[in-house]
Amino acid sequence: MIVPNLSLDEKKRFLQRFWRREERGPVFYIGSPARNAFQGSTLPSFEELLNLELSRLMARRHILDFDIPALRTDFGTGIFPSAFGCPLRYEEGRYPWSEPIIFDDPSAVYRLRKPSVTDGLLGKVLEFTRFAVQSTEGKFPVKMTDLQGPLDIVYLLWESNNFFLALFDAPQAVHHLLNIVTELLIEFVKAQKAHASEVEFIPCHLPHYIPWGEGICVSEDLLALLSPDLYREFALPYLNALSDEFGGIFIHSCGNFTQNLDVLCEVRGLKGVNFGATETPFEDVVAKLGGKVVLSPHLGLNKEIRFSTVTEYLFHLKRVGQHIPFLYILVDTTNSLLGHDMCWRPEELEEIYAVFASWGDSHGE
Known part of the structure; x- marks a missing residue:
């Protein structure tokens, strides 16, 4: 059974070499029930948020994977728009x-x-x-908050129909705002790292472990909506700026962004791509990026491309990506219509472990 029999520090060192493409995968993360999003019309107390995080970490201690336990700091995608003065709407469970x-x-x-x-x-x-670090006496690393990319943030500031019109009718205005947002993103990431003090700061809000200096993770959901020409003009320069600043970039996107795979090849310092394998066909991503960067599929909505079980999804990845060296696989059904709550039964975990045991020539072997 190919379960990582490594100490926490050994996992970190392995994953650092993996991001540098000095070790082979697949490495994998097995999801667990997430803490609930905010409830009601106000922010919960910091104490409540921290307790939810600690409970989440405790609940997954029995899972054997490449997870590095760390405290999340997500407050949703509205954090940057709110700084520009966008009104916030609170709804139950969001x-x-x-x-x-x-x-x-x-x-x-x-x-x-x-x-x-x-x-x-x-x-x-x-x-x-700062509160989380002080309250836990620095026992856990801290993860960067959910960082939307520059273009996604500009989209959130703009009424959507008028935003798309502006890409054609007022491109200079869009670029003006993109420059401001990119500068703010860089300043904020450095500020959050400083607030983590001496505790390790992981520049990724997703389950992945990315050591500081190996890149930064951003969500780029417009990747699936824009044509290659538009994405190249309005996203690529600002992704390159972030990559240059932080030593690389790891891009997450929902939806099917097959049309922009060639543009992703133009991103300077691209470290990897996280995508829903039920939206963007795994075969297409492997054909374009396999062996060049880290590929990190997850189980998306399970709507366009469907799997009946988690193991069926994993065997599909194995069939297509058997010989791809840099796979960081998420076994996670958070947003999936598959309907699994990730309260894994022991036999389900054994089935997942068995798939990776059958993968062969992985983890540097």
Whole structure:
């Protein structure tokens, strides 16, 4: 059974070499029930958030995978829009949702000032980061908050229909705002790392472990919506800027972004791609990026491409990616219509372990 029989420090060192493409995979993360999103119309207390995080970590101690236990600091995708003054809407069971502040007048972007890293919910993220570190006496690493990419943030600031029109009618205004957002992203990530103090700061909000200096993770959901020409013009320069600043970039995107695989090949310092294998066909990603960067499939909505069980999904990945060296596989049904709650029965975990045991020539062997 190929379960990582490694200490925590050995896992970290292995994963660092893996991101540098000095070790083979597959490495894998097995999901567990996530802590609930915010409930009600206000932010929960920091004490409540931290207790939920600690409970989440305790609940997955029996799972044998490449997870590095760390405290998450997610406050939802509205954190950067809130810093620009976007109103927030609170709904039961969801993170705060931001409303746009730019509508049919693209010149409004020139009246926006660059926020401080403490404005809006950004300040709450920093405060919670420091609180979590102090309250746990530095026992756990801290994960970077959910970082939307520059273009995704601009999209959230803009009413969606008018945003897409502006890509054609007011590209200079879009680029002006993209530059401001990119600068703010860089400043904020450095500020959050500073608030983590001497504790290890993991620049990824997803389950992956990425050591500092090996890149940064961003969510790029517009990757699935834009044509290659538009994505190349409005996303690529700003992803390159983040990659240059942080030693590489790891991109997450929902949806099917097959049309932009060639553009991803142009991202400087691309470390890897996380995608739903039930939306973006695994075969297409392997054909374009296999062996070049880390490929990290997860079980997406299970709608366009369907699997009846988790093991069927894993055997599909094995069949297509058997000889791909750099796979970081997520066994996670968080947003899937598959209907599994990830309260794994022992026999289910054994089945998952058995798939990876049958993979062969992995983990440096």
